[in-house]
Amino acid sequence: MAAVFSGAPPQGGPGYSFKQTPTAASASGERQHSFYPYTDNGGSTLGISGADFTILAGDTRSTSGYNINTRYAPKLFKIGGEGPDNKGARIVLSVVGFAADGDALKERLDTIVKMYKYQHGKNMSVAACAQRLSHILYGKRFFPYYVHAILGGLDEEGKGALYSYDPVGSYEREQCRAAGAAASLIMPFLDNQVNYKNQYVPGSGVGHELQAREAVPLPRTTVEQLVRDAFTSAVERHIEVGDGLQMMIITREGIEERYMPLKQD
Structure with a gap:
């Protein structure tokens, strides 16, 4: 995502500067001020879809460079449903990147989905919600929401x-x-374990004659374990990921939310 927004300040640096290195132009007393509206608050999210369920997960650490802002900053949000608690919601949005933009995007999409139900008397489908989210993001393309x-x-x-x-x-x-x-x-772990990239049918041949293993939806218990393994591994290698794992499981019965602790160092 950093490639999309060129000219970002150094990692861990402030998003603004009130004083810069003096230049010839500033010798006369002129001073230039600049402001950069984005920052990256770290963390990671993932999603895996199954035959009759979808699981989204994210860690709860929020960072600014080498500083930890908080150890509990959820990145998964229920969309739609009833009331401030989104009772009865069937859609989940995960956002990671700039936390303020993520909150703003979540609030906007949640309001649109709730208004749709009030106006039409039925819930918005996930496909329609997906397209509506695309329109929201594209509408801000000249000053984008800094989120994935x-x-x-x-x-x-x-x-x-x-x-x-x-x-x-x-x-x-x-x-x-x-x-x-x-x-x-x-992502390489998910490509191998969920999409079966670089997995082949044993005994199907040698070299180019090997037959790729067919990707099929995984059982829910297997996916839940993959999610835990993915984040347990990530916190060992990345300082911006950790503290807690928030997981939301979407089924016909509704949304089940789980939490498990991760490493805090």
């Missing part, structure tokens, strides 16, 4: 549906996706 969003739910056939986004609204439906600081560590 993942949206999850169940489609109209009851199958797990997972959508991943870039900061300006491009999106696609996938079986699994990791985002955030440790995405480069987690």
Whole structure:
């Protein structure tokens, strides 16, 4: 995501500068002030869809460079439903990157989904919500939300549906996706264990004759263990990920939320 926003300040540095190195222009008393509106608050999220469920997960650490702002900053949010607690919601949004933009995006999408239900008397489908989120992000393309969003739910056939986004609204439906600081560590693991990349049928041949293992939806218990393994591994290798693991499991019965501690160092 850093490639999308060039000219970002050094990692861990402030987002603004009230005093810069004096230049010839400032010899006359002129001083230039600058402001950079973005920062990266670290953390990682992931999503995996199954035959009849979708699981989204994220750590709860919020950072600014080498500083920990808080050890509990949720990155997963229920969308829609009733009231401030989103009772009865069937869609989950995960956001990672700039926490303030993530909160603003979540509030905007949640309001739109709730208004849809009040106006039409039915819940918005996850596919319609996914497209609406794309429109929101694209509408801010000249001053983007500095987040990597993942949206999850169940489609109209009851199958797990997972959508991943870039900061300006491009999106696609996938079986699994990791985002955030440790995405480069987690995504290869998911590619191998969920998408079966570089896995072959034993005894199917030699070299190019090997038959790739067919990717099929994994059981829920297996996916839950993969999520725990992914974050347990990530916290060992990335300082911006840790403290706690928030997991939301979307099924026909609703959304089940779980929490487990992670390393705090």
